[in-house]
Amino acid sequence: EIQLQESGPGLVKPSQSLSLTCSVTGYTITSGYDWSWIRKFPGNKMEWMGYISNSGSTNYNPSLKIRISITRDTSKNQFFLQLNSVTTEDTATYYCARRKLRRDYFDYWGQGVMVTVSS
Amino acid sequence: QITLTQQAESLWISPGERVSITCRASQSLLYTDGKHYLSWYQQRPGQTTKALIYHASVRTDGVPTRFIGSGSGTEFTLSIEHVQPEDFAIYYCLQTLKSPWTFGGGTKLELK
Numbered sequence: 001e002i003q004l005q006e007s008g009p010g011l012v013k014p015s016q017s018l019s020l021t022c023s024v025t026g027y028t029i030t031s032g033y034d035w036s037w038i039r040k041f042p043g044n045k046m047e048w049m050g051y052i053s054n055s056g057s058t059n060y061n062p063s064l065k066i067r068i069s070i071t072r073d074t075s076k077n078q079f080f081l082q083l084n085s086v087t088t089e090d091t092a093t094y095y096c097a098r099r100k101l102r103r104d105y106f107d108y109w110g111q112g113v114m115v116t117v118s119s
Numbered sequence: 120q121i122t123l124t125q126q127a128e129s130l131w132i133s134p135g136e137r138v139s140i141t142c143r144a145s146q147s148l149l150y151t152d153g154k155h156y157l158s159w160y161q162q163r164p165g166q167t168t169k170a171l172i173y174h175a176s177v178r179t180d181g182v183p184t185r186f187i188g189s190g191s192g193t194e195f196t197l198s199i200e201h202v203q204p205e206d207f208a209i210y211y212c213l214q215t216l217k218s219p220w221t222f223g224g225g226t227k228l229e230l231k
Contacts, residue, residue, distance in 0.1 A: 044209060045222075045225070046211055048213075048220040048221065048222070059218055061218075062120075062219060099215075100173075103173050103174070103177075104158070104173060104174070105158040105170045105173035105179065105213075105215070106158075106160070106168070106170055106213075107179070109167045109168040110167065111167055
């Protein structure tokens with residue numbers, strides 16, 4: 001069974017960096033598909049942040065482009081989100097998800113991790 | 120970027136009723152392959168987000184037939200026939216035609 005699990009600190013101070021890990025079990029992230037980070041703000045607005053492909057290329061939402069980095073550790077079957085210079089507006093629940101290519105939808109999601117940006 | 124508008128933030132319905140959730144795109148989601156790059160998702164508390172529909176009208180594996188996706192161009196609808204208690208959730212549309220991929224604002228189905 002394919003599972004994605006987010007982990008990371010639940011509280012980050014303004015101006016610092018937010019770092020999250022998505023651990024994938026049941027499927028190798030280099031085998032196919034691309035792997036995204038998505039967040040949900042208080043009030044339910046959702047935002048796609050970016051992805052890393054199975055080959056390691058990345059695509060980011062331009063709204064975040066100067067602050068975001070998505071990387072991976074293939075030996076651990078994990079991928080990571082780093083978001084720099086956070087503000088209170090980055091307070092959200094962060095999800096990792098797998099996108100099924102050709103059919104073009106997110107078929108597996110993590111449970112989400114809530115991150116609060118506050119001093 | 121493409122904007123998706125879900126007009127209703129909340130819809131109040133009773134179990135057994137039929138409900139339609141609409142999603143309007145700021146431009147056509149039709150690609151040259153003849154497919155619309157619009158999918159629908161369900162979020163329930165304590166559960167992982169579930170994909171219901173892709174390419175506007177194709178149910179994902181295991182999704183009950185009471186979930187029906189329809190529409191074309193810029194106007195799309197997710198209909199749920201004979202709503203069940205487990206269907207009370209938040210529903211989102213998502214376009215993956217053009218990056219950045221964008222979500223609708225979400226529609227919460229609430230018990231009347």
